Amino acid sequence: MTLVLLAALVWVGGWALNTWLTRGARARSRAVRTAVPLIFGATVLLCWELIVRGLNVPPAILPPPSRIGQTFVANLPLLWGDFVQTILKGAFSGLAIGVAAALVVAVLVDRFDVLRRGLLPVGSFMAALPIVGVAPIMVMWFGFGWQSKAAVVVLMVFFPMLVNTVAGLQDTTAMQRDLMRTYGAGYWPTLLKLRLPAALPFIFNGLKIAATLAMIGAIVAEFFGSPTQGIGFRISTSNGALQLDMVWSAILVGALAGSAVYGLITFLERWATFWHPSQRT
Amino acid sequence: MRRTVLPVLGVVLAILAFWYVAAIPMNIREVVTEAERAGASVWGGPATERQGRSAWALAVNNAPIALNGWSQERPRLPAPHQVAQELYQSTIGEEVFSRRGIVQKGEFSNRGLVYHAGVTLGATMVGFLIGAAAGVLLAVGIVHNRAMDMSVMPWAIISQTIPIVALAPMIIVVMNSVGVQGLLPKAVISAYLSFFPVVVGMVKGLRTPDQMQLDLMHTWSASTSERLWKLRLPASVPYLFASLKVAIAASLVGTIVGELPVQRGGLGARMLAGSYYGQTTQIWAALLMAAVLAAFLVWFMGWLERRTLRAMGVPA
Numbered sequence: 204m205t206l207v208l209l210a211a212l213v214w215v216g217g218w219a220l221n222t223w224l225t226r227g228a229r230a231r232s233r234a235v236r237t238a239v240p241l242i243f244g245a246t247v248l249l250c251w252e253l254i255v256r257g258l259n260v261p262p263a264i265l266p267p268p269s270r271i272g273q274t275f276v277a278n279l280p281l282l283w284g285d286f287v288q289t290i291l292k293g294a295f296s297g298l299a300i301g302v303a304a305a306l307v308v309a310v311l312v313d314r315f316d317v318l319r320r321g322l323l324p325v326g327s328f329m330a331a332l333p334i335v336g337v338a339p340i341m342v343m344w345f346g347f348g349w350q351s352k353a354a355v356v357v358l359m360v361f362f363p364m365l366v367n368t369v370a371g372l373q374d375t376t377a378m379q380r381d382l383m384r385t386y387g388a389g390y391w392p393t394l395l396k397l398r399l400p401a402a403l404p405f406i407f408n409g410l411k412i413a414a415t416l417a418m419i420g421a422i423v424a425e426f427f428g429s430p431t432q433g434i435g436f437r438i439s440t441s442n443g444a445l446q447l448d449m450v451w452s453a454i455l456v457g458a459l460a461g462s463a464v465y466g467l468i469t470f471l472e473r474w475a476t477f478w479h480p481s482q483r484t
Numbered sequence: 485m486r487r488t489v490l491p492v493l494g495v496v497l498a499i500l501a502f503w504y505v506a507a508i509p510m511n512i513r514e515v516v517t518e519a520e521r522a523g524a525s526v527w528g529g530p531a532t533e534r535q536g537r538s539a540w541a542l543a544v545n546n547a548p549i550a551l552n553g554w555s556q557e558r559p560r561l562p563a564p565h566q567v568a569q570e571l572y573q574s575t576i577g578e579e580v581f582s583r584r585g586i587v588q589k590g591e592f593s594n595r596g597l598v599y600h601a602g603v604t605l606g607a608t609m610v611g612f613l614i615g616a617a618a619g620v621l622l623a624v625g626i627v628h629n630r631a632m633d634m635s636v637m638p639w640a641i642i643s644q645t646i647p648i649v650a651l652a653p654m655i656i657v658v659m660n661s662v663g664v665q666g667l668l669p670k671a672v673i674s675a676y677l678s679f680f681p682v683v684v685g686m687v688k689g690l691r692t693p694d695q696m697q698l699d700l701m702h703t704w705s706a707s708t709s710e711r712l713w714k715l716r717l718p719a720s721v722p723y724l725f726a727s728l729k730v731a732i733a734a735s736l737v738g739t740i741v742g743e744l745p746v747q748r749g750g751l752g753a754r755m756l757a758g759s760y761y762g763q764t765t766q767i768w769a770a771l772l773m774a775a776v777l778a779a780f781l782v783w784f785m786g787w788l789e790r791r792t793l794r795a796m797g798v799p800a
Contacts, residue, residue, distance in 0.1 A: 222631040230630060243635030264658055321491030325499075331729075331782045333737045335649075336751075336771045339759030344510075344560065411645075418647040419737075426653065426744055427759055434650065442653050442745070445661075450654045458646040465645035 206257030210250040217246030266448040274448040275455055282437070282456050289434040290460045292349035293421035297356025302413060304357070305364035306406075310394070312365070313372040323369060330362040338424040352424045352433075359420040360413035367412070371405025372398050404479050407472040414464045418457060503564050504554070509539035510561035511553030516542055519549045562765045570769040571597070594749065597773045603749040604739050605777060607667050611674025612735040616728060618675070619682025624712065626683070627690040640683050648677060649738060653745040660746065670742040670750070674735030681734060685727025689720025718796065725789035732781045740774060751777070 221242055224235050248268045254260075255267040262270060275282065312318045338355050345351035375398055383393045425435025434453050441449035476482055516526050516534065527545035528534040534542065543550045554563040562570075578596035579585035585593045592599040626633045652673045659669040693715050701711050743752025751774045758766035 218631070221635050225631045225634050230634065236634065239631070239634040240636075240638040244639065264662060317491050317494070320488050321493075321495035324488065324492050325495050328779060331733045332775045332778050333733070333740055335737055336740060336755055336767075336774050339755050339767050340764065340771075343759065343762075343764065415645055415647065419649050422647050422650045423741055426741075427756070438650055439653055439745075442657050445657075447654065447658070454650055454654075457650050461646035462642055465642075 204257060206253045210253035210257065213246060213249050213253065217242055217249075263445040263447060266451060270448050271451040271455065275452040278449070278452060282452060284432050285434045285437050285453060286456050286460060288349060288430070288432040288436075289352070289421050289425065289457075290418070293352030293424070293433070294356055294417040296349070297353035297421065298360055298413060298417040300353065301357040301360035301417075302364050302410065305361050305409075306368055308361075309365050309368035309372060312369050313398075314390075319369065323366065326362050326365050326369075330366055334359045334362075335420060335423045338420070339427045342424060342427045347428045347430055351428075352421045355424040356417045356420040359416045363412045363416065364406075364409045367405045367409030368402060371402030374405065375401050403476045404472075404481065407468060407476065410468050411465060414468060415461060418461050418464075422457060500564055503561075507559065507561045507563045508550050508553045509543050511556050511559045512539050512543045512546070512550060514556060514558075514560070515549055515552045516546055518552070519546075524549070558762055559764055562768055566765055567768045567772060570765040571772055574766075574769055575773075597751075597754070597769060600749055600751050600754050600770070601773050601777055603667075604736070604743065604751045604774070607670035607742070607750070608674050608732070608735050608739045608781070610667060611671035611676075611739065612678050612732050614671065615675035615678035615735065616682050616731060619679045619727075619731075620686050620724070622679075623683050623686030623690055626687050627716065628708065628712075633687075637687065640680050644680050644684070649673075649741050651676075652738060652742045656742055656745045665746075666748070669746075670739050673742040674738040677734040677738035678731035681727045681731045682724070685723045685730075686720055689723025690716045692719045692723070721792060721796065722789075722798070725785065725792070729782055729785045729789075732785055733778055736774070736778050736781060 221239050224230070224239055224242075229235055251265075252267045252269055255265055266274075308322075312322050335355070337358055338351075341351045341354040341358075345354050379397060379401075380393065383397050388396070422433075422435040422438070425433045426439050429436040434457050437453040438450050441447070441453065473482055513534065516528065517531065520526050520531075526549075528537050528542055543553075553559065554566070556562075559566070574595070574597040578593045579598060580587050582593060582596075583589070584595060586598075592602060622636070626636060655673055656669045659665070659672070690712075697715060697719075698711070701715055706714065739750070740752040740755075743750035744756050746753075751770050754770040755767050758764065758770065
């Protein structure tokens, strides 16, 4: 019981610290901006730990974070294998194929107006559908290996990427296009030098959405059948064995991979679209 | 109208045509094996030799029987009309003409898709409402409390980049083991998934009033709650609906994934059952039903958005 009281104290303390830090002009400094969310995260973890220990919650229901950390560190080679299987093989190959296909189709759609009017409504409709549902079918067709996961990912990322890229390709003003025409630029130079660069912010926006969808697709597809490796496989088998510390470790792998990919895309975006108003501070 | 309808129709027809063509090579091996068993002579030699041949070669050289691929019992890729038939059978056929259906028995048949879609829809709606309400509340808190803003917002944004759906099976099993069953565990997942998009969208929306408008409210000596009710909340409505559309699609996915581990009804359960028993047509029908459900939910949100904005006097 003392531990639970301690958790309440930690919560109040962390919150008071954050309130004090964010008051007045102090909040504008960079150090405070990074410290505040970290303090909040640490407070949550600490409270979780104390409450789970204080109330004696069985680890089969909610393991304390320290135990998850131990499991994570102790099983690093195993989890690395899962990471390679699910993220590198399944999600990334699918993401690459899906994004490349969407970019090519987007240029075609943009070129031919009939295609744009026909494909775009269908595309935005498909983008809202629960496409993860095709996972059982893809596993049936392409087997238990990473190929079926990549296929699911391709289908999931294609439409959001297509819709975003087409919107981006139309984001040039008549003035800019006229300028290109006065330079004597034809379709291809205009596409490569004006419209694709102008579409980049939209493309990166689509990439951010697609990256998350790719992880989801690759993990969920493993619930329908996988080799004895992979994040989804680890989650479903450890779940069946009530080894929840292992489940949480696998989710941690997914979370780390997701944030890393998101960070990478943001970095690339900053590098490639440095000219865009949203990137200039 | 005609400018969009015709091209869309063309694209849909092209997809259907592609689907029919693709069904031939996808199913040809089964078709040839079946024909051989029935005693017909087939091109391609014995079964072991056929393994090495490409599906297209088999289809072209066995042209007379190739079209049987559209009427297989358990096809690898069912033809569109087979899916449509299954969809009809498991909705209208099951409810109107079967002894288990609503006409004979007074309740939806548990073998029909309507029942399963209802289970999924119920959990989705409950979860969505909880998640959206919690999201709006948190957003209001974030806008009014700087400490909350700076501590919670970064995590809310990071949480959108991680595959949260992966938590679904764990939440289901854990809640099952403490005795919570049925609709609630699925609703928790879909609430969780719809929560963060609403928070992010609402915070953006509540912040849209600029300094000038806030100053104006100030000159009227409006209190914080009046500022919230009369300026911030109305200003945030377009943002709210944009994020609600994302959120409701996400909650549907969450519910379907949440139905995978526990086989107690719902479209997700139906898909997994179909995948276990090789009932491809059943998976496709469930998938189509999920698509219809998603389209309906997103459309409904759009309709609500148009109605609300019109009632608020925003030019469409």
